[in-house]
Amino acid sequence: MSLPLSAITTLAWRNLWRNHRRTLIILAAIVIGVWAMIFMNAMMRGMIDGMVDTGITMLPGHAQVHHRDYLDDPSVVNSIAALSPAAQQALENPDIEAWSARVRVPAIISSERDNRGVILLGVDPAQELGVGFDSTDLLSGRFLESVDDTGLVVGASLLEKLETVSGRRVVLMSQDPDNEVAERGFRIVGVYEADTDAQEERFVYAGRAVVQAMLKMGPEVSEIAIVGNGYRDLGAWLPELRAALTADYQVKDWRELDGYLEMAVNIQDGFVVILAVIIFVVLSFGLVNTMVMAVFERIREIGLMLALGMRPATILSQILLEGLILLSIGLLLGNGLAVLSILPLQSGIDLSGIADAAEMAGMATTLYPVLHINDMLLSSVVVLVLGLLSTLLPAWRASRFDPITALNKN
Amino acid sequence: MASVSCKDLCKTFSQGDTTITGLDKVSLEIERGSFLCLSGPSGSGKTTLLNAIGGLDQPDSGSISIGELRVDQMSKTELAEMRLHSIGFVFQAYNLIPVLSALENVEFVMQVQGVPAGQRRDKAMAILAEVGLAGMEQRLPAQLSGGQQQRVAVARAIVSEPALVLADEPTANLDSKTSAQLMDLFIELNQTRNITFIIATHDTRVMAYCRRLIRMVDGQIVGDDLQEPAAAAEPS
Ligand SMILES: Nc1ncnc2c1ncn2[C@@H]1O[C@H](COP(=O)(O)OP(=O)(O)O)[C@@H](O)[C@H]1O
Ligand SMILES: [Mg+2]
Numbered sequence: 001m002s003l004p005l006s007a008i009t010t011l012a013w014r015n016l017w018r019n020h021r022r023t024l025i026i027l028a029a030i031v032i033g034v035w036a037m038i039f040m041n042a043m044m045r046g047m048i049d050g051m052v053d054t055g056i057t058m059l060p061g062h063a064q065v066h067h068r069d070y071l072d073d074p075s076v077v078n079s080i081a082a083l084s085p086a087a088q089q090a091l092e093n094p095d096i097e098a099w100s101a102r103v104r105v106p107a108i109i110s111s112e113r114d115n116r117g118v119i120l121l122g123v124d125p126a127q128e129l130g131v132g133f134d135s136t137d138l139l140s141g142r143f144l145e146s147v148d149d150t151g152l153v154v155g156a157s158l159l160e161k162l163e164t165v166s167g168r169r170v171v172l173m174s175q176d177p178d179n180e181v182a183e184r185g186f187r188i189v190g191v192y193e194a195d196t197d198a199q200e201e202r203f204v205y206a207g208r209a210v211v212q213a214m215l216k217m218g219p220e221v222s223e224i225a226i227v228g229n230g231y232r233d234l235g236a237w238l239p240e241l242r243a244a245l246t247a248d249y250q251v252k253d254w255r256e257l258d259g260y261l262e263m264a265v266n267i268q269d270g271f272v273v274i275l276a277v278i279i280f281v282v283l284s285f286g287l288v289n290t291m292v293m294a295v296f297e298r299i300r301e302i303g304l305m306l307a308l309g310m311r312p313a314t315i316l317s318q319i320l321l322e323g324l325i326l327l328s329i330g331l332l333l334g335n336g337l338a339v340l341s342i343l344p345l346q347s348g349i350d351l352s353g354i355a356d357a358a359e360m361a362g363m364a365t366t367l368y369p370v371l372h373i374n375d376m377l378l379s380s381v382v383v384l385v386l387g388l389l390s391t392l393l394p395a396w397r398a399s400r401f402d403p404i405t406a407l408n409k410n
Numbered sequence: 411m412a413s414v415s416c417k418d419l420c421k422t423f424s425q426g427d428t429t430i431t432g433l434d435k436v437s438l439e440i441e442r443g444s445f446l447c448l449s450g451p452s453g454s455g456k457t458t459l460l461n462a463i464g465g466l467d468q469p470d471s472g473s474i475s476i477g478e479l480r481v482d483q484m485s486k487t488e489l490a491e492m493r494l495h496s497i498g499f500v501f502q503a504y505n506l507i508p509v510l511s512a513l514e515n516v517e518f519v520m521q522v523q524g525v526p527a528g529q530r531r532d533k534a535m536a537i538l539a540e541v542g543l544a545g546m547e548q549r550l551p552a553q554l555s556g557g558q559q560q561r562v563a564v565a566r567a568i569v570s571e572p573a574l575v576l577a578d579e580p581t582a583n584l585d586s587k588t589s590a591q592l593m594d595l596f597i598e599l600n601q602t603r604n605i606t607f608i609i610a611t612h613d614t615r616v617m618a619y620c621r622r623l624i625r626m627v628d629g630q631i632v633g634d635d636l637q638e639p640a641a642a643a644e645p646s
Contacts, residue, residue, distance in 0.1 A: 007521040014509035300504045307466055307501070309494025310522055311487070404466050407504055 008318040015294065016322050026290045027330050030383070033279045034334025035341070037379040038371070041272055042342050045370040046349075048268040052231060054195045055261040056254055058202075060132035061099070061225035063238055063253045065245065070222060071252075076105060076177050079220035086244035093237040097227045098130030103211045104222040107174040109154075109204060111162035118158065118204050120172055122211025122221075125149070131225050133192070133205065141166050141190035149207035151189030155200025159191055166191050172204070176216045184214040226251075232265075272375050276382040283383070284390040291323060291394040302398050303406025312399035319398055323391030324384075331380050342371045413442035413574065413606050414463060419472035421458055421629075432458035433469060434629035440608065442573070445600045445639075447617050448610040450626035456610035457502065458629070460576045463608065464497055465489035476574065494523060498567030498605075500577035505563035506551040512538060512562045513547035516569050523570060537565045541595055557588035564592065568599055575599075577609045581616055593619045597639075 016023055056062065065087075067078040080101075083091075091099055103122030108115050121132070125144040129135060135143060139156055152170065164170065166188050173183040186206060194200045212219065226241075228234050234253055242251050255262035295302070302315055348366040416439075421432040433455050440446055448456045461467035462474060465481050466489075474481040479492065493499070506515050516534040525533070538547055541561040551559050560580060567575050577596070581589035593616060600607050609616060617623055618640045625633030 004522045004524070006527075007518060010514070011507070011509065018509060298508075301507050304501070304504055304507065306490070307464075307493065308499060308519055308522075309490045309492070309497075311490055314522065404461055407501060 004314065008314060008321055011318050012321040012325055015298070016325060019294070019297075022290060022293070023326065026286050027326060027333075029283055029286050030327065030330025030387075031334045031337060033283045034331055034379060034383055035337045037276055037279045037383075038335065038338035038376050039341060039369075040275055041375045041379070042338070042369040042371045043367065044271050044275075045268060045372060045375070046368045048264050049370055050195075050367060051264050052254075052261055054199070055258055056231055057132065057134075057195070058199055059225065059254055059257055060227075061254070062228045062231055062234055063226045063241075063251055064257060065224040065226070065241070065249055065251045066222070068248055068250045074104070074106070074222070075175070076103075076215050076217050076220075076222070079103075079217065079222055080224065080249060081218075081220050083224075083249070084244065084246050087241065087246075087249075090237065090241040090244040091224075091226070093240065095228055095235045095237045097229055098127065099224055099226040100124065100127035100131040101208075101221040101224045102128065102132070103208055103215070103217070103220075105174045105211075105215065107172045107204075109158070109162065110171045110173070111164040111168065113163040114161065116158065116161060116201065118172075119202055120174060120211060121203055121205050122208040123147075123205055124208050128205070131227050132203075137192045137194060139191045139193050141188070143190050143192075144205060144207055147207045147209040149189075150186065150210055151206070152186035153190035153192060153205040154188055155197075155203065156191050156193045157197040157200035158204070159188070161201060164188070172206070172214075174215060178216075182215050184210075272378055273382070276379050277386075280383055280386050284386060287323070287326075287387055288390045288393065290326075291319065291391050294322070295319060295394045295398045299398075299401065299406050299409045302401055303403050303409070306401060306403035307407055316395045316399040319395035320388060320391055323388055323395070327384055327387040331383060335376055335380065338376070339371065342369050345369050346371075413444070413477060414438070414440040414608070415473075415475045416459075416463070417473045419459070419462060419469045419474065421455075421462065421467070421469045431455075431629040433462065433472075436472070436626075436629070436631055438624070438631065438634075440606065442606055443600070443604045444622060445597065445607045445620055446609070446622045446624065447620035448608065448624050448626060449612060449617050450632075451612060454626040455629040456612075456626055457578055459626070460578050460608065460610050463574075464499060464576050465492055494519065495570070496573050498570070498572040498575040500560070500563050500567050500575070500580045502578040502582060502610075505566070506559055508551050511548050511550055512543060512554065512558075512565075515551070515562055516566045519566060520570060525570070533569055534565075537569045538562070541565045542591065556583040557585070557592075560584060560588075560592065561595075564595065568603075568605065571603060572605065574606045574608070577607065579611055579613075580609060581611065581613050586615060589613070589615060 065080065067080055070078040100123060105120050107118055107120035109118050124147045133143065143153055144151060159165065162170065169185050169187050171183055171185050173181060176182040228237060231254060238251065238253060245251060305315060346369060348368050351367050417437050419433045419436040423430045423432055436459060448459060450456055458467065462469045465484065469482060484492065507518065510518060513534050516538060517530050520530045520533065535547065538544065541564055543558060543561055546554065546558065554562065560583065581592060584592065596607055597619060599605050611617065621636060621639050623635050623637055624631055
């Protein structure tokens with residue numbers, strides 16, 4: 001009992017264009033819906049990517065090694081003395097692009113005018129440049145030159161808040177392992193800018209050996225920040241490193257280190273589906289309505305076809321085919337429009353107009369929309385499947401018409 | 411062997427509280443190759459009888475056979491299959507699919523029957539020429555006159571050479587000249603292809619063509635006469 005495909009295809013196509021205006025309106029609705037779905041998704045993905053990027057720069061790194069008590073009590077006491085040879089070996093993994101062993105302590109920075117709480121980072125500039133600091137972020141002056149560098153690199157916004165300028169001296173104050181106040185003067189040698197003011201106001205960089213001496217802590221570090229090659233899937237080095245660490249130390253990836261970022265990424269994944277469903281629900285009203293009208297307008301010819309001996313299944317497939325054609329054209333145009341409208345935006349959208357709001361959300365000030373083929377496929381499949389389901393109702397009703405009653409309808 | 415056989419057919423319709431009699435104990439034997447007229451005033455049950463024979467409407471009681479097939483005992487699917495392959499229909503009011511051309515309307519049933527494309531096209535062209543519509547194959551129903559539409563419907567009904575053609579008031583919308591042409595065509599098809607025709611009508615000009623004339627009133631058969639058809643003599 002094969003379907004007379006060519007016959008029902010001709011019928012479906014002609015019936016579709018019987019009422020041009022109605023078909024074009026619903027088609028436009030599908031196109032706009034599909035476009036909006038893909039477009040908004042690309043924006044959302046760009047936003048989340050920006051957030052994760054910023055977040056990873058702030059952490060920094062894709063994973064970090066700490067003393068097992070450090071995250072609960074980030075004081076100098078909970079430091080990393082020396083890694084086992086096995087752990088050292090694990091850090092040599094070719095999938096690890098860079099790592100940086102850093103001292104990280106809360107501190108107070110004071111200028112002649114003001115003081116603020118910051119995180120003092122004692123770094124080895126050679127290591128840090130591949131991890132937490134990017135030389136292109138340097139606004140003026142220089143970055144540190146060695147672990148013994150006595151200079152200090154601060155964020156532009158912090159400089160402003162402290163009402164001081166590059167070249168001036170500031171004092172940093174923290175606690176040593178014996179809970180004694182440790183302080184030292186530094187000269188500001190470099191100013192950096194970051195995606196967010198919060199970042200600029202939070203981190204100050206100094207030579208690692210200088211900070212270790214100031215805190216009287218010996219050659220220990222607070223954390224080892226590690227950068228792999230991509231944040232979504234970290235690779236085998238993480239479990240390998242985890243296995244190589246002694247019980248005193250632990251390694252955590254960025255998701256574990258920043259639950260907010262993990263949530264953001266998970267929201268993105270759910271967002272695709274939610275958006276698809278919302279837009280679809282709106283669409284389906286139009287679609288059901290169109291198909292119901294299309295069916296009841298031709299109730300007599302459907303009756304005629306049934307009376308002539310066409311199977312209900314043939315009627316059903318013909319109307320479903322109409323929906324399928326309509327949806328396919330809409331999806332094709334919608335996807336095309338989405339690609340065309342996103343491509344010119346891929347060099348980035350400047351959000352500085354709403355920079356404050358963006359910053360609050362932890363976003364960068366430039367949004368790079370991300371067009372994922374998977375998002376397009378998923379949106380298209382959702383529209384297609386749910387669209388066919390909503391065509392099914394009128395199609396099914398039409399196929400159940402009593403031929404004589406339908407044929408004699410006026 | 412009788413081609414169509416009805417025994418004690420009863421059918422009532424209920425409309426609100428009232429019960430309307432459609433068929434009242436109708437029994438009828440129609441031989442293969444007959445050319446038969448169901449006549450009677452409007453509301454006498456002609457359409458109801460045709461629908462019952464064609465398997466479009468189940469009678470309340472009684473039996474209907476077409477050849478060996480017990481129409482009253484068939485499933486919906488079997489009935490659809492029978493209508494598709496064995497019966498040609500010309501309906502009273504509505505016959506053509508508006509989005510299909512004359513040719514496509516005739517081809518459509520064959521397409522559903524699974525007739526190969528080339529064969530289908532040739533047959534449809536030939537039958538349209540036979541009903542006098544050569545050159546109008548590509549017109550949509552809306553571009554044809556009532557008579558031409560009716561002839562497309564007839565072409566569609568007979569193109570697959572069914573055993574039986576059921577025509578309900580086929581001349582209702584036609585002028586007398588076109589009616590005469592259509593009846594001549596029916597007679598010719600009846601004689602050359604031995605197709606059984608059952609024509610419901612209250613048009614006396616149509617009745618004149620029929621060898622056997624059944625008269626119905628209030629769902630009952632009140633007359634069953636054989637007559638000498640005056641067919642071809644009818645002046646145009
Ligand atoms: N679906 C229906 N519902 C109610 N009454 C009907 C229906 N079909 C036919 N009838 C009634 O049955 C009777 C016979 O109708 P019909 O067979 O159409 O007569 P004819 O074709 O001879 O004019 C009429 O009284 C008509 O009103
Ligand atoms: Mg009637």
